Amino acid sequence: MSTTTKPIMIQEIMHLLPHRFPFLLIDRVLDWAPNEYLVAVKNVTFNEPFFQGHFPVRPVMPGVLITEAMAQATGVLAFSSQGVVPNPNSLYMLVGLDEVTFRRVVEPGDQLIIRVELKRLIRGMGIFQCEAHVDGELAAKALIKCVAKEVSE
Numbered sequence: 001m002s003t004t005t006k007p008i009m010i011q012e013i014m015h016l017l018p019h020r021f022p023f024l025l026i027d028r029v030l031d032w033a034p035n036e037y038l039v040a041v042k043n044v045t046f047n048e049p050f051f052q053g054h055f056p057v058r059p060v061m062p063g064v065l066i067t068e069a070m071a072q073a074t075g076v077l078a079f080s081s082q083g084v085v086p087n088p089n090s091l092y093m094l095v096g097l098d099e100v101t102f103r104r105v106v107e108p109g110d111q112l113i114i115r116v117e118l119k120r121l122i123r124g125m126g127i128f129q130c131e132a133h134v135d136g137e138l139a140a141k142a143l144i145k146c147v148a149k150e151v152s153e
Helices: 010-016 063-082
Strands: 028-033 037-043 090-102 111-122 125-134 137-150
Touching: 010 028, 010 063, 028 063, 037 063, 063 090, 063 111, 063 125, 063 137, 111 137
Parallel strands: none
Antiparallel strands: 028 037, 037 111, 090 137, 111 125, 125 137
């Protein structure tokens, strides 16, 4: 049985992830349980820089950025579950994508609801089942693999 915790606001997300505008793609965590699942929100707005070129006639959020938003949500789950702020000399890196599918266009004004579930940990690598929905409709899903790595400058 999971223990639901309090929402995670943008300030705390910024402590957990190194990403910043325009590449921070998680606005808020609505619900999560340590080492189990996390539900996050990405508010998709017309002023996102990628909409200028993707596509000017009909702005569409690139699938690679939807996937990145799901990967960032796995990082928030991983670090929140540990209860620590990540070491500044480590990066939480995407190391694998499997079973990626896109089912719905994501446009300005949409609210992307991202759900990630930790499936297993293998030698420090987290494997997560991820889905992104808009208005209850599946927009994308993927099996995402991530790992924290020590890096030097």
